[in-house]
Amino acid sequence: MTRRKSYELSPGKGPSMWRTLEDKNAEPEELQKLAQEEQPGGFITDLLSPKALVSRRSFVQGSSIAALAAGLQGCVRRPENEILPYSKAPEHLVPGVSSHFATVTARGRDSLGVVVTSHEGRPTKVEGNDQHPTSLGGTDVRAQAYLWDLYDPDRSQSPARRNGNALVNVSPEDFEKAIDALIKKHEADQGASLRLLSPISNSPTFRRLQTKVLERFPNARFHTYSAVNDDNARSGGRIAYGEPLVPVYNYGGAQVIVSLASDFLGAEPGAVAAGARFASRRRLADPRAPMSRLYVVESNYTITGSMADHRTRMRQADVARFTEALVDQLSSRGVTQLAPLAEKLRQRSGGIDTSGLNTKFLSELAADLVNNRGQSIVVPGAGQPPLVHALALAINEAVGTTGKTYHLGPNLDPNGEASRKSIAELAKEIDQVSSLIMLGGNPVYDAPADVKFAELLGREGLTSVHVSTHRDETSALSSWHAPLAHELEAWGDQTALEGSISFQQPLIAPLYGGTIAIELLAKIAGEKTTKDHDLVRETQATGLDTQTKSMLRAGFPTEYTSDEQLWRGALHAGVFKRQPSDAKALLVESIVSAIASSQSPKPVGKGSVEVSFEPDPALWDGAQANNLWALELPAPMTKLVWDNAALLSPATSKALGVKNGQMLRLTKGEAKVEIPAWIVPGHADDCVTLTLGWGRTAAGRYGNGKGFDVNPLRTADGMDFTDGVTVEALREAYNLVQTQTHDRMEGRPIAIDATLDEYKKEPDFASYRSVDPVSTPPLWAQQDYSTGHKWGMAIDLNACTGCNACVIACQAENNIPSVGKFEVERGREMHWLRIDRYFVGDDENEPEVAVQPVTCQQCEEAPCENVCPVNATTHTPEGLNDMAYNRCVGTRYCANNCPYKVRRFNYLDWHGHLDDEFGWFEDFPESRKLQFNPNVTVRMRGVMEKCTYCVQRIEEGKIAAKRDGRALKDGDIKSACQQACPTKAIAFGDLNDPKSAVAAWTAVNRNYKLLAEIGTRPRTSFLARIRNPNPKLKGNG
Amino acid sequence: MANQTKTPALYLAEYETPNAIALAAMKVRDAGYQNWDCHTPYALHGMDEAMGLKPTRIGIISFIFGMFGVGLAVFMMQYTNAFDFNLLNVGAGYPLVIGGKPPGAFPSMVPIMFELGILLCGFATLFGMLRLIKLPMHNHPIFESDRFEAASDDKFFISIEAGDQKFDLERTKALLEATNPTHLELIEEEVP
């Protein structure tokens, strides 16, 4: 594959952008001269010290906006095929003014459209793309965190080949020679002994090249493996519709939503859009507004469960029985479409066993579904067996409405294989394999234990090539390794489940000259062009041509006509929209036969414990295991950081006699996992939930050895949950660290909530519970904020799911350091925005959950200001509670006097001390410095800091408005947390602007202020949460 | 030294007991001397009367400066926290909104007014006293006498300085001898 040469200057070829007229009319020679002056110097390169991990050259390549500005093309790949700014046209050349680019990041077979902010060519922040159907303006934790991976100092930085037991660096040229040799070798046998393994891909170009490769090597074979996959859903689709169709639900259109162990607000694909749509029907302005009702059936307490109006906990295995019973109930309540299925289920040996199920809950749920027929959804979890998915599809067909409450996505990847099968078959055929090319993934760590992938790689005569971002467990065992380019470094195209196609634009040249998967494929396929951009263009030009045009005409103004214009338009928006595909007919017969061929699930005996596996919300399957932001992100329910644990219910913990942090040994066959226990109120009994992605041994300096690897227990037939695991409590204890150690409100009016009925009876209940003493006459003349801007924030607790996206968004935007487990244990974590999670209710087995994002409340009468001896924190005329870092001496008096405890203190130099002990990690990697937001001070040791309402964004917005000579309008300024929030739970704006959202929310009757009785007069207010329980069901069902 | 001439500086009469010196002091007082003093190892009470001294004015000084301190405090705090003009180019104060309170809020200024009042009062008392008693003055002809060292131990002395207009080598000597001191000497100082 060709290394990128720097492009010689060719006048006229470059984009018609210039900085000055001189530049524009300049002669090529001068331009040449300009180029020389332009590239080496400049403010960007000054960032890099000699020991920088990023060579200045490669960095200039990536960030040579200056070169671009002069209309030059020196040593840059981008001018050849430039990417287009999202909102701010070529003005983005102004140093210090950030530019925004639309791109996309993969979510298995789904994708998430994002907009990336770039400062002087450094991507610094990821935000949602409100034009993108999978984002709707929001993002998730992983999207916020994946930027950090780009600057991960432990990324693989050069190709390497195996020498004895170690990998030795080789030059890129050597690696290419090796690949060429490999390809040549296989031309002989048509690739009979060639295998390729890659994670699930959602890229049409990838699939196109896949077929190309197979055309060249007919006997070769592609295998697909992702530890977290959609096998069940696709098989369910096959049963129900004959092809692997996956439904996309419209939670906004539904009155009753039933989650069958589906964490559709968290781990499921499409969670971001799901959140937005779900919240749209919960955001009540007044008691009479329609509000959906959510029933959740699950084993672990997920954030979806925390949003439930009724939640019943049961083991994963029992969900199948529950579903079947539900089908039966529905058909008995006159849902005729389900009659044949119910019939078959009853006939089947064992029939429908409802023992141990909450039948009251079941019947009321069924009744509710029938009453709201046509506007109901049943959502099966990715971990549930295919039959459950098929039945759920049938139920939706019956009680839901296609196109309204859900619609089926297109068949994107007709011949995509199921991960668990695919990898098992690779293992089976390993004898015939002489070369294995792995395009990403880390199978040695996350492949099913029974596949024993490590042993496969170790075989004699097997040449394995592993292309990955890190030199991970798999690279260590492969014969060749090459660095893989980050998503922000490569061109690509990705489809979303609902069908839209988005384009992945590089914002920076590969920092370490990484390989790009589709380029490597093209090379293997022997394509003429092997440049990612051209490959993508080709795909879109040929394969999807007609469809694409129709899409675009649908999605875009007609003045875009030429292909070039269409292409630019698509890049600009970052997405080709797509009309929903027409409905498919449900194949009842095939479901019936599927039922017939299955045996009815039995209630599991008390003795054996069920173990179920979940991806970590931040680390996912381990891909982000070295990501500092992800590692220090408190898990939504347990608030654990820097570790994973075996989650179990209070009852089970009593039965086993274990305390929090006590080590457990989980044994199945000879597979053993030792992991500390953590008790989660509301977790199902007799089962243990394990999180994937931890316990990496070759993740990097931060992730190595953090947490516990649970993959040894995970086998191909028990990838989602497995039964018959014996659990024994060990004597030794492990130190697990939480960011929030006390999880009860102790009867204080903090995260206020009420049922819909109470709300109807008493619409302003919230303000009664948290009384604001502003009514009492003040002792002194109050400050007047009635003129100018009056910034304020309102947070709707009815919409907030506690997904943590805002926490990392804030961390990325404000250069907030991570401090390490040892310091978090001492309560020194630095997150400006934290999400408080409280368990509500006396029964620790059936608690409700209340979440509340807490950040600086920007009190108008701030206690912190009165006590600062040096005026380091004072009020602006716009009512912001400002911190002057340079003035701060660090008495910490303000933090003592803050009732919300939102101030954070730099006890040590966190940028030098990410530690388990003092000074554990002294130097701060150069590459990480590139991530910093230049508009926010990097705080030094001994300084107090806190949320500023993203004052840098406020000023940016005001300046922009002023430059355009217009008034600032609502929505011009979005705080980082507000932007990231998938459910739009946060409104920020000018309280003096009657049309602003925040002003409207503040006027809503369930609005209240936290700890108002202290008289701090916060600018941030909360909208109390409303629960909508079924009147016929008591408590949690 | 030889070429230097010596001029009389003062007479130094030594006494054993407080009463003796008190008696002597009264005599010297009645003789109408002004520029004279009694040297005692500790504060002899009643000597004011015996020497006919006017009461001290130190208290007034302390009071005035104490009040000045209070005023200074008020000015400093109001100037820096409540107003924004630049006086004598020491840097402009300016009002800031602190916790939503009025910049010049008076109650919060009381403690510092008190403290600054005390501080200046203290300094005034110390330096006022030193000024009144003309100290520090590390050299004085009286230290020429070897016996005077006892003045800080257990002996009492009366010194009549040559500066006094009634001073006369003979008559002053006679006066002092009449108070029968245990020892009497004339201290001379050298003038180059």
Next chain:
Amino acid sequence: MSYDAPIKELGETSLLPEGTTRNDITETIAGVTENPAPRGWWLLFLLSVSVLGVMGAALAYLFIQGVGVWGNNAPVYWAWDITNFVWWIGIGHAGTLISAILFLFRQKWRTSINRFAEAMTVFAVLCAGLFPAIHTGRPWFDYYLFPIPNQMDMWPNFKSPLMWDVFAVSTYLTISVIFWYVGLIPDFATLRDRSKNLTRKRVYGFFALGWRGAHRHWQHYERAYLIFAGISTPLVLSVHSVVSFDFATSVVPGWHTTIFPPYFVAGAVFSGFALVMTLMLICRSIFKLQNIVTIKHLDLMNKFMLGVSLLVGYAYAMEFFIAWYSSNPYEQWVFFHNRLGWGQLDSKGNWGPLWWAYYAMVFCNVIVPQIFWFKRARTSIPIMFIASILINIGMWFERFVIIVTSTYQDFLPSSWGMFHPTLIDILTYLGTFGLFFTLFLLFVRWIPMIAIAEVKGNLPGAHPDLHALEAHDEEPNAAAAPVPAE
């Protein structure tokens, strides 16, 4: 005013043995500074200097690494640092108070203790002042706390109680030092006149300012001294009130209390008296001051401490009453859960984890002093010695309880935390004892530890009786005849 006889009720013999001459006094007191130091002194000195070294090391580490080397965290942003500050400043109160108030009441026996009581004050305040200076995150910017005109036109915030502290503590230190020094001037003169070698003469001479013991000096001097005594007394009371404002003016439950100023002053006097007692008992036996500081005096001081302990106990009780009466859930939580422990259990049924600190405080400050109801205890040296030490421990815990058990569980349960001290916390605290005793030992060695001039003024016949003199004025050499003491 003339010589006043020993107070029989106090069991005072005449303060000094019969027949003591002025010269004897000079010899004994000044002698201490002139004779070679006893071996015991050297041992103590080396010990305290090495402890001071430990503090130096701890501080160096602190400055290099940052405040994070202490156990302070979120939400406990203040812990041992401010606890030690308040504790030391409290101790610093008794010295000046005793010296000044006893002077105002013309208590002659003060002359036996006022000098080292004042010294104690100065050194204690030095130790106290150390902590606010080093507890900041960026100590090299501490000067921001002073209203220094600067090109940035940045001024301190005079609304902050911490600012009031800066003024109160620095004023207090300054005035205490001046008060102490003024008292020393005549004695420096004595040392100057007695000094054999030139260096001593120069040094002491420098500090003596050329004092000639002239009565025209004495006249102003005595009035000035009276004024110092007069302003020191309210100053002492103000300083600890201001320190209490640090807490009283905040919103933190358990700090936000109007009772604090008197409560803190009582506590300060309490701990101050306790330390004076401790040191006095030591010096008394070492320097044989039994008949200057009589058992009766100690008995009275014990009664006084009993009284103050009742005051402090009342304050503790009143806090609880107010917490209950206010029906403020946050304040009730702090008192009944965080301090009392069992008074209000959390939803898991746990006691407040720091209850033991509260009980330690109550035991030392309220229970222990009750023993002074019994005369046997009031007059037994060992008992009062141990009691005085326990009281100081208790007073340290009082500050710890106020500061830590209020903040570690305040308003939002989500941010509740816990506090654990680190080794550096402990070393820094111990180190201040090194500082204190080093200074104290130097003082004992080089500066007259008892006010020479004042003691002389207390001898029989120290002052002339003018009327008697007027009477037999005419008689020759009457002056030579000793006048009988009244």
